[in-house]
Each structure stands twice: as C-alpha cells, then as structure tokens.
Amino acid sequence: MSRYEPNIGGAIDILIDIMTANGFTLTRQPYDHNYRGLVEALIDLKDGFPTFAPERVGFDATTFEAVADGDALYMRSSDGKVGKAQADGTLDEAVVVGFADDAAAIDATVKVLVAGLLDYPSAIDPGDVYFLSTTAGEISTTAPSTAGQYVTRVGEGATTSNFSIQLEPPILLS
Secondary structure (H helix, E strand, O other): OOOOOOOHHHHHHHHHHHHHHOOOOOOOOOOOOOHHHHHHHHHHHHHHHHHOOOOOEEEEEEEOOOEOOOOEEEEOOOOOOEEEOOOOOOHHHHOOOEEEOOOEOOOOEEEEEEEEEEEOOOOOOOOOEEEEOOOOOOEEOOOOOOOOOEEOEEEEEOOOOEEEEOOOOOEEOO
16 A cells, blocks of 8 residues: 655645635744644634634615614515514514614615624623614613513624624514
C-alpha cells in the first residue's frame, strides 16, 4: 500500500484564503508548513467565527399609518400594507410580521425586519422574553392576560440595545 504525504502547506494556504476573505484575524500567523502550523491555522479559523455579525433578514413594505423605529408590525390582508401590531385587536393585528427598521410616514416604504438583531430604540433587558403589547406597535416583558387578548412572543433582549427577533404565532386567551 502506498503512503502519501499530505500537502499541509496547500491546506494552510486554503485556510488563509478563507480567513482573509472573511476578515478573520490571523493571530498565530506565520503558520509553519507542518502539523503545528495547520493546527494554529485551524484555531484562528475557529476563533474567527464568532466575529460574524448576525444577519438581518427583512423586506420592504408600504405603511398604511405612520410607524416609528422599532415598532412591531402586522400586515393587512386587504392590501398588504403594514401598520402597528397590537395584542388586543383582531387576529390579523396580533400576527407580528416583523419590526420597523426605521420610522416611516403613511404610504411610505419601510424595511420590515423578520429575523436577526434589531437596534432597539429604547433600553431593553438582556435575556428577557418580550411579547406584543396591548399598546399598538410596542413590546413588553409582561404577556397580556385578559380574555380576548392575544399572547404573541416576539423575541428576546440580546443586549441593552439589541433585540433578537424570534417571531411566534399569537395565542388567543379565553
């Protein structure tokens, strides 16, 4: 059986290309073209992954009312326009499709964030779970508790200024 030496130098070059293309810090460079160098390059690759910024996923929509930055939004089924969601309205109004990424006037375009981190305009508590409020567009750490209202979990505080969007369907209280 033939025994082939692995091309460690080539593998290290590929790792360097990947890390450089993704803006990773190469703290252990220069890497020796041996197993120790390969391990050091792999450690730098592993250390670089947490530096990725969370993706922000959203879409553009037209508003049917003025919305503020960070407002929880629902989409009207009649015309596809968005406005402020609320927990004590109709089922449609309790289905949060996302959050306004900026303020927008009536009939203006707003980016609706549906996943990722939202730079929330007021202080929030890291680790706390947030629900749609009975006040239009707002969120709260206190879930609605009155019959006829909807409990809609919308996310969690990531930091004091970043909100992790985690949308769930509403539950009607009876």
